[in-house]
Amino acid sequence: EEELGLSPGKWDEEIIESYYLDEMYALAKKLIESGKAYVCTCPAAEVRKRRKLGVSCDHRDQPIERNLELWERMLNGGFREGEAHLRLKTDMKHPNVTMRDPGIFRVIEAEHPIHGDKYRVYPVYDFSVSVMDSLTGVTHAFRSKEFEPHVDVQRHIVRALGLREYEMIQFGRITVEGIPLSKRYIRPLVESGILEGWDDPRIPTLRGLFRRGITPRAIVRFFYELGPSKVDATINMEAIASINRKILDPIAERYMFVPNPMKAKIEGLNPPVIAQVEVHPDSKRKREIRLDESEVFIASSDLDGLKPGDELRLRGLVNVTIRSVNPDEVSLRVSEEQRVKGVKIIQWAPVKSGVPARLFVPESPYSFRMLGGYGEPALKGIREGEIVQFVRIGFVRLDRRDPLTFILSHD
Incomplete structure (x- = not known):
């Protein structure tokens, strides 16, 4: 209970x-x-x-x-x-x-x-x-x-x-592919400090799954669909994630987070500018983001394979054309034609009002990645324990506020 x-x-x-x-x-x-x-x-x-x-x-x-x-x-x-x-x-x-x-x-x-x-x-x-x-x-x-x-x-x-x-x-017993479930395997990892505890989001204990953002309803539904059987079963986390995704997708609000950010200066943008981004695809509600400068953070990975002259759309803000790409900064220009179809849409965060945050990405019981970055100002209003979706990244759960740390549940 x-x-x-x-x-x-x-x-x-x-x-x-x-x-x-x-x-x-x-x-x-x-x-x-x-x-x-x-x-x-x-x-x-x-x-x-x-x-x-x-x-x-x-x-x-x-x-x-x-x-x-x-x-x-x-x-x-x-x-x-x-x-x-x-x-x-x-x-x-x-x-x-x-x-x-x-x-x-x-x-x-x-x-x-x-x-x-x-x-x-x-x-x-x-x-x-x-x-x-x-x-x-x-x-x-x-x-x-x-x-x-x-x-x-x-x-x-x-x-x-x-x-x-x-x-x-x-x-029969349920095992998760590539992840130990038995206490005799998990206990040494906890006692040695490799895992934070029995609620570490890298392991499929109930507390670990909940901390990761897997809902109780998803776990109940998963075992209901699996049904009773004397045959031992090996599952992967994607099976649970698939059910969890169906539960979260209609209700989780969308937010922008930029991992591994780099600055992008936008020529032709005249601040202050008010961007309007969707709170949820099924909702008419919009969230406003005030931009008081002509530069934003974008993810460095979004520039992979792009070259000067290629076009992007900053979500809810404006279409831009790439002018130049340097190791620590990219130069953009507001596009003459503001179209949505056929243009790659990426997330961004204001430089001045962007909120620093971390994203914990579980990989195995022995490893994880911690991605640093900036998010839109509304990240500060997310409640601890709340599950939201980071646009183009996945569903995440706010684990702690100081420092602001989210855990990636799944895409």
């Missing part, structure tokens, strides 16, 4: 399993009393060995009274961590090794974050999820495919206790 912040990230009720420990203890005792569970004090290594071989230990045939006595000792501090655990009595020859008398409760001496040292015996995952899903009315439980061998155990627990059964559905 905290990460998504919208439906279906909302749920009917929030349940903390540790508040149900007493009920789980009662169910465990019920299993013991019916001869379906027993306390085992074999070392963990011995248990693993016997389960692999399909050989039971002597504790399996203990009387129910003895198991109840040992269970009370577990609850009352009679065993240290690792010295005893409650095992479900199933079939030690079962073809699914996970089903061979699995452990369902064990002693944990660490302090609980909510209950402190009130409890010292805790259920394993298979017991807690199977019981809680049944008791709380879950009809369809979705779990990743690596838990598929545990379905037999969970169903056995539900049936042994006579609880309501429900659907258990497994789904």
Whole structure:
């Protein structure tokens, strides 16, 4: 709920399993009393060995009274961590090794974050999820495919206790092409300082995606379209970007930002001049930019392949013809004919009132580019966290105001 912040990230009720420990203890005792569970004090290594071989230990045939006595000792501090655990009595020859008398409760001496040292015996995952899903009315439980061998155990627990059964559905893992998703790969990058944190926009964690400008709605829509499948899937970021683009394009306002700028002097322009630029292609609204000088910033890359005599249009301002191009400055002249069709339109920023800004461009978990430049004066009015479109660059999200830094989401 905290990460998504919208439906279906909302749920009917929030349940903390540790508040149900007493009920789980009662169910465990019920299993013991019916001869379906027993306390085992074999070392963990011995248990693993016997389960692999399909050989039971002597504790399996203990009387129910003895198991109840040992269970009370577990609850009352009679065993240290690792010295005893409650095992479900199933079939030690079962073809699914996970089903061979699995452990369902064990002693944990660490302090609980909510209950402190009130409890010292805790259920394993298979017991807690199977019981809680049944008791709380879950009809369809979705779990990743690596838990598929545990379905037999969970169903056995539900049936042994006579609880309501429900659907258990497994789904495959999603990986992003060329980007690690596993915590064991990301954590070292965070701890070494290569990544800023778990919200670094270069990685596809939820926080990283949101910081990059991928909307929660796009992520929900992406997984809805992907659908549940047991087949592992590898996707690329463009698949998510495509959906995000459809969501943002009708609503994101357009702004001009000039990366790697160079000055362009305009002969024949008589300031002050008021330029009118579109706020959005589907809107009739215009945003005015006052130009008090006859020079502007343009992107140096926009001059690649151009030569004197070629024509450009400065968006919302005027058509210009290139007079000369020098390493640090270009000379332009207002064109005699002011046409729009057939002319390359480029963004620009005023020299005096232009707003300095940076654009963070994610490339991989290990690299990024930081583009410096100037934007139109209206950049100062963008709210932190707002997503807009930089004309001819892409959708960006304002990450911080000091210095003014945007993150490129995608084109």
